[in-house]
Amino acid sequence: MIRTITVRESYDWITENDVTAAQFEELIRYIEEKYPNEQVLDQKYKRIRFINYVGVIQCSDVRYEIIPKLTLSPVDDRKSLLGMLSITKFLPISFDKQLLKGEEKGDLLMAVIFTFVDRLLSQLRKGLYKTYERYEGNLYTLRGKIEFSKHIRKNAFQKTKAYCTFDEHTENNSLNQLFKCALLIVKNYMNTHALTLYVERCLGYLERVDIIQFSQSKLESISFNRQNERFRDTVLFAKLIVERATIYSKGRSASSFSFLFKMNMLFEKYIEVALREAFGNNEVVSQHAEKRLLRNKKSGNWNILLKPDFVVNNKVILDTKWKSATYKGRSRYVQSDIYQMYAYVTAYKDVERCILLYPKQEGEVEYPVWEVTDMEKTIEMCSVRIDAFWETVSELKKMLNS
Incomplete structure (x- = not known):
């Protein structure tokens, strides 16, 4: 029986009261193996929490869902995360509304896998790649x-x-072998009859395909051409499964895998899509890197590259910050962020406003607006809803046109 533990990124702790010591160790070992250079866990004595990352980790008998804190309801947060992944194309497949069956049942992993397997089955029915x-x-x-x-x-x-x-x-080629490998990894964790049936049907089409172990070089050797281009999104998704899978053999064999995403990058990309929807592609420049802050008097070279997240209509700079902008009902900020915005507003002569943009995680809060000395410019703190895309677009329009 697989347990599902749902936690909010940066908020909720997992302790040895929630899982056994063996399950606790398995989770830590998996993160250390598959994310060796990333700060995924905040680890204290006999407790851990996830920071900077959201998604799902499937271990041998525990499924960990890490969702962003956007509302008071984990179900709504899970739905919002799926929407963000779909809109930003952080996953190589898009979630059609009728396929969010896993989400409706409160299971992030099943929503993701159902979409992948449904797409793969549709492609296999049209014919295997040979x-x-x-x-x-x-x-x-x-x-x-x-x-x-x-x-x-x-x-x-x-x-x-x-x-x-x-x-x-x-049909016994590396592309179909990849599909079979990914399907066998997820097969043991299906919790609905419909999804199990879809997986079995896919495996039926791949009956004559060999089961092999994939190395990183083997994964990278899979290429696309006119005959297999239609499989591109499902191939990329299958690679995600296989790349993040590992086998533990301590007492038993079990496959673990994950879909984790950097939340600050996901938030930034989501805002970019919303800004382009609100103001058009021509008015939004992302990762603008044409200004430098200081000129070296000896060499004459300009130094200190400035790279704001977004410049909109050459009048407004937005920098996204995936962190809470409130504490106990009051606004809070990091001074270094304000210094960064001051550098932007100084270097960009035509810019009138610099906005630190945070996700809206609580109710209405009054945020500060600072006037820049000797300039008719402002540095502002703002927050925006990200639980519904069109609400995000509407709030950005209102914010930037005010």
Whole structure:
């Protein structure tokens, strides 16, 4: 029986009261192996919490859902996360509304897997991707060409066989082997009859495909052409599963895998999509990198590159911050963020406003607006809803046009 533990990124702790010591150790080992250079966990004595990352981790018998804190309801936060992943294309597949069945049942992983398997099954029904693969073997019938050196070595006293090499048009290629590997990883964790049936149907199409272990180089060797381009999104998704899978053999064999996403990058990309929807592609410049803050008097070179997240209509700079902008009902900020905005507003002569943009996580809060000395410019703190895309677009329009 698989347990699901749902926690909010940066807020909720997992302790050894929630899981066994073995499950606690398995989770830490998995993070250390698959995310060795990332700060995924905030680890204290006998407790951990996830920071900077959201998504899902499937361990041997516990499923961890990490969702952003956007509303007071985990169900709404889960739905919002799926919407953000779909809108930003952080996953190589899009979530159609009718396929969010996992989300409706309160299961993030099942929503993601259902969409992948449904898309894959639809593609397999149109026909498997086949390639010409080189085979060799000691056969009773002549195929291709005889490998004389191997034939003489193996058949010196066997006159009825011929050792041949030949090309065969087959579905047993690396692309289909990748699909089968990914399906077998997720198969044991399906919790609905419909999803289990979809997985079994996909595996039925791949019955004649070999089961192999994928190395990173093997994954990278899979390429696309006119014949297999229609599989691109499902191939990329299957790669995500296989790349983040690991096998533990301490007492039993179990496969663990994950879909984790950096929340600050996801938030920034989501805001970019919303800004382009609100103001058009031509009015929004992301990661603007044409200004430098200081000029070196000795060399004459300009130094200290400035790179705001967004410049809108050459009048407003927005910098996204995935952190809470409130504490106990009052606004809070980090002084270094304000210094950064002051650098922007100084270097960008035409800019009138610099906005630190936070996710809205509580009710209405009065945020400060600072006037820049000797300039008719302002530095502001604002927050925006991200639980519904069109609400985000509407609030950004109102915010920037005010």
